[in-house]
Amino acid sequence: MSSAPQQKQGASRSVQPHHTPLEEQSGRGAMSETSEDTTHEDEQGVALDSWVNYSSQLHASPASPPTPDAPEVEPKKCWICQMDETEDEPNTVWKKACPCSLDAHDECLLEWIADEERPKTGEIASPHKIVCPVCKAEIKIQRPQDPIVNFFDRTQAMARRLIIPTALSAVFGCGYAGLFVYGVNTIYVVFGHEDAAKILLNMGEDAGLAVPRPKSPLNALWNLMTGTDPFFSHLYGPLRHWKPWATIPLIGPAIVLSRTKLSDFVFPLMISIYFINPSHRDIYHWPPSPGLIFATLPYIRTAYNEFYRYSFAALERKWDLAVQRKPREGETAEEIRQQVEDDNDRAIFELEIVDEAEEAPPGPGADVNWQGRIPGGAGNQNAPVAGGQGDGAADEGDERPGNRQVWGLQRNWSIAQAAIKITGALAFPAISSMMGNLLEIFLPAKMVGQRALRFRYGPTGFLHSKWGRTVAGGCLFVLLKDAVTLYCKWKKAQIFDKKKIIDYVPPANRRRN
Amino acid sequence: MSFANKRLGKELAKIHGSLPPGITLVTADGFQEWLLDIQVLDANPIYMNKTFRLKFKFSTSYPIEPPEVTFTQQPDRPIPMHPHIYSNGIICLDLLGQQGWSPVQNVESICMSLQSMLTGNTKNERPEGDAAFVASNRRRPRDIDFYYHDNTV
Numbered sequence: 073m074s075s076a077p078q079q080k081q082g083a084s085r086s087v088q089p090h091h092t093p094l095e096e097q098s099g100r101g102a103m104s105e106t107s108e109d110t111t112h113e114d115e116q117g118v119a120l121d122s123w124v125n126y127s128s129q130l131h132a133s134p135a136s137p138p139t140p141d142a143p144e145v146e147p148k149k150c151w152i153c154q155m156d157e158t159e160d161e162p163n164t165v166w167k168k169a170c171p172c173s174l175d176a177h178d179e180c181l182l183e184w185i186a187d188e189e190r191p192k193t194g195e196i197a198s199p200h201k202i203v204c205p206v207c208k209a210e211i212k213i214q215r216p217q218d219p220i221v222n223f224f225d226r227t228q229a230m231a232r233r234l235i236i237p238t239a240l241s242a243v244f245g246c247g248y249a250g251l252f253v254y255g256v257n258t259i260y261v262v263f264g265h266e267d268a269a270k271i272l273l274n275m276g277e278d279a280g281l282a283v284p285r286p287k288s289p290l291n292a293l294w295n296l297m298t299g300t301d302p303f304f305s306h307l308y309g310p311l312r313h314w315k316p317w318a319t320i321p322l323i324g325p326a327i328v329l330s331r332t333k334l335s336d337f338v339f340p341l342m343i344s345i346y347f348i349n350p351s352h353r354d355i356y357h358w359p360p361s362p363g364l365i366f367a368t369l370p371y372i373r374t375a376y377n378e379f380y381r382y383s384f385a386a387l388e389r390k391w392d393l394a395v396q397r398k399p400r401e402g403e404t405a406e407e408i409r410q411q412v413e414d415d416n417d418r419a420i421f422e423l424e425i426v427d428e429a430e431e432a433p434p435g436p437g438a439d440v441n442w443q444g445r446i447p448g449g450a451g452n453q454n455a456p457v458a459g460g461q462g463d464g465a466a467d468e469g470d471e472r473p474g475n476r477q478v479w480g481l482q483r484n485w486s487i488a489q490a491a492i493k494i495t496g497a498l499a500f501p502a503i504s505s506m507m508g509n510l511l512e513i514f515l516p517a518k519m520v521g522q523r524a525l526r527f528r529y530g531p532t533g534f535l536h537s538k539w540g541r542t543v544a545g546g547c548l549f550v551l552l553k554d555a556v557t558l559y560c561k562w563k564k565a566q567i568f569d570k571k572k573i574i575d576y577v578p579p580a581n582r583r584r585n
Numbered sequence: 586m587s588f589a590n591k592r593l594g595k596e597l598a599k600i601h602g603s604l605p606p607g608i609t610l611v612t613a614d615g616f617q618e619w620l621l622d623i624q625v626l627d628a629n630p631i632y633m634n635k636t637f638r639l640k641f642k643f644s645t646s647y648p649i650e651p652p653e654v655t656f657t658q659q660p661d662r663p664i665p666m667h668p669h670i671y672s673n674g675i676i677c678l679d680l681l682g683q684q685g686w687s688p689v690q691n692v693e694s695i696c697m698s699l700q701s702m703l704t705g706n707t708k709n710e711r712p713e714g715d716a717a718f719v720a721s722n723r724r725r726p727r728d729i730d731f732y733y734h735d736n737t738v
Contacts, residue, residue: 324656
């Protein structure tokens with residue numbers, strides 16, 4: 073028995089192409105073991121072939137159980153309707169669509185596939201991947217091809233895949249468009265209409281304005297875009313280069329960033345970058361160029377803050393302490409102040425939590441607030457007056473006298489505070505511009521000059537250009553705001569002790585009195 | 586004879602021939618609704634010495650579409666306690682949903698699946714939100730979108 077398969081395998085390699093007498097003989101020896109009445113030559117050939125197939129299977133995977141004649145004895149059974157071959161009506165078509173043992177009627181399979189592919193309401197049926205429920209092999213289906221249907225299906229599938237990228241790019245596009253509009257707006261507000269148009273034009277030219285190539289398809293697309301845009305079509309001429317499109321939206325974020333502590337580390341570098349360009353070294357030009365202003369702004373601001381601290385810190389502190397209750401025995405005014413501040417911070421935080429999530433416990437937030445605080449230190453001196461009235465120049469508030477903040481404290485900003493800061497920062501250019509306009513109205517014509525006549529040529533007034541007035545207006549605003557803040561503090565300290573409580577008078581007595 | 590009836594006739598013949606232990610046919614009058622009893626054979630304390638009655642409802646598209654299978658309550662046939670079986674007899678099993686179903690399944694295999702679902706269970710509890718579901722549900726089991734999240738039971 074053990075030698076017999078060896079012999080037949082040797083034969084199997086040459087049997088399959090055609091039968092030679094020699095192999096037939098060796099095959100006959102094999103037949104005598106499996107089937108008994110295989111006298112007819114055709115039958116014998118068939119049986120031999122199946123036997124040979126089996127033996128080669130055996131050779132390939134000896135572990136598989138030997139069931140050589142099972143498929144021939146048991147009739148095929150449809151896995152869908154459970155009918156077998158013997159019950160078939162004539163002309164029934166059978167299919168074997170996957171590698172596993174399942175057979176099915178063509179008709180049953182088609183019905184099942186139709187159900188699997190059944191479209192959801194509101195959709196059009198589209199081809200799905202159909203897999204065998206048992207072996208999970210894909211069932212290959214040949215469909216009549218139609219170019220339009222194919223295109224439709226592919227487009228639909230692609231659209232489904234692109235939902236998230238589209239949504240993300242829509243959000244990004246809104247943000248970008250908003251920042252771009254803000255940037256252009258700011259340039260116009262700060263520099264005035266004429267200068268702004270020049271700046272935008274120069275941005276394109278400095279960057280080597282692309283030479284229009286009328287025939288290129290890109291140009292055609294460009295014309296389509298500019299033709300359909302109702303808002304900025306007049307800008308597209310100067311904005312032909314990529315540079316303005318990339319830099320203008322950064323104006324808003326840069327303005328906000330310049331208000332954070334981060335700017336004290338980054339922005340001072342700008343002055344050295346600015347002077348790398350030799351043409352920028354002419355600083356005796358009035359009004360100073362925007363680049364010079366922005367590059368020196370961090371220094372100017374620090375200088376101003378130092379001056380403020382030097383001049384008013386002690387006074388401000390005195391006035392702040394004056395509006396508190398009198399220290400009880402064994403208590404200093406400093407401690408009361410500390411207490412008040414902590415209470416305020418916590419109150420802000422609680423308020424915020426109520427806004428954000430109703431169920432969040434206020435505890436952890438208050439704890440976080442504690443961590444950044446230096447014991448006994450002065451903490452945030454941003455007075456309510458300054459916060460409410462003029463956050464246009466908000467940063468001064470933070471860098472006020474005696475205000476040695478640590479980084480941790482910076483992170484304690486609540487969302488409400490951050491929103492106020494951001495809004496203030498973004499509104500500052502507009503506020504400066506308005507102050508500049510006020511200057512134009514109230515200053516004598518000699519200083520303001522005639523912009524149209526004197527622009528760039530001849531002797532000019534001190535504040536002849538819109539840009540110069542904006543800068544001056546911004547500075548003026550900061551000064552005014554601080555002055556008003558100080559005045560209010562002083563006044564409140566003055567009148568603090570002069571409060572009087574009015575006795576309640578019942579309405580009946582009022583007439584007589 | 587329709588597609589479904591042919592197949593059900595075939596299955597019924599097989600069921601009359603033999604059924605796995607713990608599964609018995611109660612009635613199979615026609616091809617719309619069958620009743621079968623199942624028992625859990627091992628010594629699971631939750632289901633010991635209890636018999637549960639299953640009601641199968643077949644649509645004309647069976648076996649392309651799954652049958653509607655629920656437990657029904659009788660004086661001596663309780664609804665089994667299981668975290669995926671609601672107290673009104675509705676069963677949350679992916680096999681019985683449009684997604685998990687395929688025509689390879691049949692009445693016998695469903696019974697066996699439910700049997701093993703009970704056998705493997707150790708929690709003597711109803712699904713979360715059972716009372717609310719039972720009180721509010723007016724839909725047929727096949728229209729309910731179960732969320733098959735729990736593969737541990």
